Amino acid sequence: MVSDQLLRQISDFIHHEARLCDESRYTEWEALWADDGHYWVPRAEGLDAEKQVSHINDNRRRIHTRIQLLLTGTRHSQTPPSPMRRVVSGIVVEAVDGDEYVVGSNFILLELAVQSTHDMHVWGGRTTHRLRRGGSGWLMAAKKVVLVNADEPIPNISFLV
């Protein structure tokens, strides 16, 4: 569907974005968003965001607010930020939609809740990015994360997932 070279560019972007999340590099992460970006963490695959409540359902303005909260230094639930590392795997271009690429990948994320219990949380799920060219490289038009345990009782997810 896409050339090896294009797939390489896309997967480089996905890994870069993951690293910014892991390292809580909030401002750099926000710069990856398109002006109409949508950041969505539903309770399960296949739910209608207009009728069902989601964990995170941020339009671009709310993404900005989220980052502003984190930058205050008093977002207690991420003060200090959780050390994290994720492994991203199985990156595939699922669809090409006009000038946008729909990219799927799986992740396993280790999060150390240093701000409270010091528990190591293991998170996993599937991410679907909608990417388009812009700025100096790629921009995220949408990012959807479906956690394996999205509909179970989960701890805080106020880090960048």
Added chain:
Amino acid sequence: MRTERAVPVDYDVLVQADRVHSALYTDPVIFDEEMEKIFHNGWVFVGHDSEIPGPGDYVTRQIGYQPVIMSRGKDGRVHVVRNRCAHRGNKVCARESGNSKVFACPYHGWVYDLDGSLLDTPQADGYGAGFDKSAHGMVPAAQVEVYRGFVFASLNHSGMTLDEHLGRARELLDRCCDLSPEGELDLTAGWLKHRFKANWKMLPENDCDGYHVDFTHSSFMSATDSQAIDLIQSGAEPVVRDWGNGHIEIDFGVAYRKRGNPFEWFGRVSASKLPNYVKAMEAHYGKEKANEMFCGGPPHAIIFPNLFLGELNVVFYYPVSAGECVQLYTPMLLKGAPEVNQRAIHQTEGAVGPGSFLIPEDVVIAERNQAGLAAQQPEWMDLSRGLHREYQQDGLTVSHMSDETVNRAFYRRYKTAMQRDLRAVT
């Protein structure tokens, strides 16, 4: 599960007028007694009848330690039964929600009606003529009552009617439901579920605490344009109120009504964005009453012990252990008000849930609170704030929004419940 102690816990000592002992948050024996006396015997919120609109609809829930099924029978009645097969104890229903004509145990196939009564035992000739089906049902809660769609149950027997339990706090539930032009709520947008490592009482205590907001939520205060900032910084306008029986409220409506701007509580949305809602409400209640409700908004209140009406959010808890709890959230949708509901879902996502802007702060503070209690001195949790400036209004105790009037009220009821000798009752 229940742990006994040779010397019973003395709640007169542990719960005093202006302080409580920190053992209430850490002691597993006290936790077991809470489950028994408050959750397994008292009235608790189980769910909402809009979650099970048709015959055979069910959701599985928990009351204290005990798994239960809340279902709608063929006769339209709401049933709450223990989710346990009468035969060998298997959890009969494993799904979180669904529709079924009967409940069938996956182990040996015993089949129960929606009200828990036993319909069929496979290969029935294995039981003698004396086998009494009516004595082998899934055991229903002793009391189940619905108030304006809110389903409450008492597993054993609370010793009071729901009406007596709610008392004047019915008004708080009325205030929610009346915001719908049809007078009814829909809790059908699904539940966000949040796990945290702190005692279950930390959050109901915190939910009506106006003292923590500036500090716990300082990131929200400084990064957003919130109507709450103005209210809190403007001083003493909102009040806290003790509704009796442990039901408590922080009433922002006092301040909203004084200002007289409709929907200040609803992200300051302009009434022109909700034309159909405004029209429907005015048609139903008349212009004046509708406007009063548009200004005052929904309550911010705890219905003892496990239900939180947090503006347009409904929240309840499952205590897990002395140091762990699960909290669930859903947007309060108003029947006949699609414009409001779309925004309500979005506001819920912003305010409550593990990834939201407000509750993760309360949760992490509660976890640190639990961690702090490991330092055993001082032994007491101070609840004296505002004792000197409480006053009576319409027969209820009221005080400044930052006062611990609400926590004292919660613990008065707590103490009454914990001092009830269940052996004497049953």
